[in-house]
Amino acid sequence: MPELPEVETVRRHLAERIEGDVIRDVEVRLPRIVRRPALNLFAERLKEQGIRRVGRRGKYLLFQLDQVLLVSHLRMEGRYAVANPSEPELPHTHVVFRLASGRELRYADVRQFGTMDAVLKGEPLPKGLAELGPEPFDPALDGAALHERWRGRRAPIKSMLLDQRQIAGLGNIYVDEALFAAGIHPLTPAGAVGAEELDGLLREIRDVLARAIREGGSSVRSFRDGYGRHGGFQIQLAVYGRAGQPCPRCGGAIQKIKVAGRGTHVCPACQPISVAAPMGTGVNA
DNA sequence: CATGGGTCCTGAGTGC
DNA sequence: TGCACTCAGGACCCAT
Numbered sequence: 086m087p088e089l090p091e092v093e094t095v096r097r098h099l100a101e102r103i104e105g106d107v108i109r110d111v112e113v114r115l116p117r118i119v120r121r122p123a124l125n126l127f128a129e130r131l132k133e134q135g136i137r138r139v140g141r142r143g144k145y146l147l148f149q150l151d152q153v154l155l156v157s158h159l160r161m162e163g164r165y166a167v168a169n170p171s172e173p174e175l176p177h178t179h180v181v182f183r184l185a186s187g188r189e190l191r192y193a194d195v196r197q198f199g200t201m202d203a204v205l206k207g208e209p210l211p212k213g214l215a216e217l218g219p220e221p222f223d224p225a226l227d228g229a230a231l232h233e234r235w236r237g238r239r240a241p242i243k244s245m246l247l248d249q250r251q252i253a254g255l256g257n258i259y260v261d262e263a264l265f266a267a268g269i270h271p272l273t274p275a276g277a278v279g280a281e282e283l284d285g286l287l288r289e290i291r292d293v294l295a296r297a298i299r300e301g302g303s304s305v306r307s308f309r310d311g312y313g314r315h316g317g318f319q320i321q322l323a324v325y326g327r328a329g330q331p332c333p334r335c336g337g338a339i340q341k342i343k344v345a346g347r348g349t350h351v352c353p354a355c356q357p358i359s360v361a362a363p364m365g366t367g368v369n370a
Numbered sequence: 371c372a373t374g375g376g377t378c379c380t381g382a383g384t385g386c
Numbered sequence: 387t388g389c390a391c392t393c394a395g396g397a398c399c400c401a402t
Contacts, residue, residue: 117378161379162379162380177380194379195379195380195381196378196379196380196381197378197379197380198378198379238372239372239373240372240373240374244373244374345374345375346374346375346376
C-alpha cells in the first residue's frame, strides 16, 4: 500500500534521523525479508557501514552506505521505526539494525511481503529497481513520450500505470485518483489515449502525488510514518475506497470494478471509455 | 513480446 | 459469541 508519497514520507523521516549514523550490527529474524545476498553475508556486508544518505526511487527506499547500497521495498505494510532499545517494539519486527548512536532502526512488516537487498558496487541491482521506469516528476516525461511508448497497446491504461517499468511509484490508490481527475476510464486501452489526454493525465498524476506528499501520505490501511503517525491525505481521496458514495464531481454513485485483478474505483459518468478505439468492433453508446 | 492470472501473507471485515 | 470464509494488494512467476 505504500506508494510514492508514503515512501517519500518515510524517506524524509529516516533521512532526518539516521543519516550520519553507523550500522553496528544487524539482526534478521525473518529470513524471507532478505533476498540478496545470503543471510550471513547480508549482516556481514552492513556491519560498520556509515549511512550517508537515505534516498528513494519509485517505491524503493535506497540506503546509501559507505560501500553498500541497501535496497528496501515496503510492499504492502512494511514500516520503519527509529527507537531506543528500551522502547517497546512494534509487533512483527523482523529486522533490527543497531546503530552507533545507541538507537535501533527497526523494520516491521505484518504481511511479510517486504524485501531487502544489500548490493555492492558493480553488482547488478535487483531486477525491479533496474527496470524501473521514469519518476513521475521527470520533466522528460510527457504525453507525447507515453503516447509513442504505448502505441498499439491494448492493455487497460490502469495496468500500464501500475507497471513500474512504465512509470515508477504509482500504486492502486493514486492510479484510481489520477484517472478520475483526468476523466479517463481505467479500462481504456492504453494505446487509445491521445497525447494531449496523456498530458492531462500526467498533470493529474503529479498533482495528486504532490498533494499527498504534502499531507504525509495516505493512511488507508496501516500506513504510518516513522513516528507512527497517520498520513492525512486519505480524507482527500475522491474515489478510492468510496464505492457507492457520491462522485465529488457529478454526484453519481462511484462504482467498484476489477481491473488487472485490483479493486478499481471509477465514476462511470465522469470517466467514459474513450471512443477513439481501434477498428470498428463495438461502438459504445 | 504482450497479456492475464495465480501466489505470497496476515488481519480486518462479513455473514451465519 | 464464535467461527469459517473472503478480501486486500506489489512484485514476481508462469501459462497462453
